[in-house]
Amino acid sequence: MNQTDQPNNNNAGKMSRRRFLAAGTLGLGGLVAGDALLREPHAFKIEEIALPVAKIPPGRELRLVHISDLHIRAFHDYYQRVADAVNALAPEIILITGDFLEKDRNLADVRRFLELLQASKGIYAVQGNWEYWARLEGENMRRHLARAGVTLLIDQRHDLDVRKVPISVLGLDYPSPVDRLEKLQQQADPSRVNLLLSHVPAFQHEELDGRIDLILCGHTHGGQVRIPFVTPYYLPRFSGAFVSGMYRVGPTATPLYVTRGIGTSLFPVRFLCRPEITLLRLHAT
Incomplete structure (x- = not known):
């Protein structure tokens, strides 16, 4: 047998390693895709x-519970589990910062x-x-939410x-323009605990003058797909x-909290960005 006819063990070893690495990469990619598509969007x-x-x-x-960005396309077990988890926290107030639905207009669910x-x-809630x-x-949405026991605030204050x-919930309507913020803030009584709801955080x-004690927002979904140490793509x-x-x-360094939300938008995907139910415990200083 000529030297050239002998099998090249080095090349065979290299091919085996490449196949192993390729298979490992595909397997890891499949696990990541499965997590992002199947598990994490429902792992609040x-x-x-x-x-x-x-x-x-x-x-x-x-004890307040804040949820946002439900994006309910159809009611299923996930939303039942979310509701059960919210109720188990025994909130005195539930606050919802918009995006209840999508273009399918599934108000029944x-x-x-x-x-x-x-x-x-x-x-x-706010819109x-x-x-x-x-x-x-507007008023159409207000009527539908009222039938479900939810008070929709459209640039309004509600006292309880x-x-x-004494608490005031102030609902700043989307997209939170400055003139509406100024008018709503003027309604805030400095002696009350003033909670401002705004769908958007920016x-x-x-213009905040110190009368607002806490701002709650949603809208961002936390980015939905997060890569460590990297700004969200969208x-x-x-x-x-x-x-x-x-x-x-x-x-006055007013605290503003942004939740990652409950649902997904554009794509039904989450990665390193689990849905969120927020329990806020407000206490004395």
């Missing part, structure tokens, strides 16, 4: 935030989900961009007391530099 996480508020008397604590929610002092895009905004703590924070308009979590904004 409860985020618990404790926030001191000077207006709350010593020894008292308010939106109402089915909302009717499951329980809060001793009520459920309050998001999808309510406008679906052309179900929770264990003798608006004129420089954030919708009016997100600004806000992705998810707690920020301090405006001249």
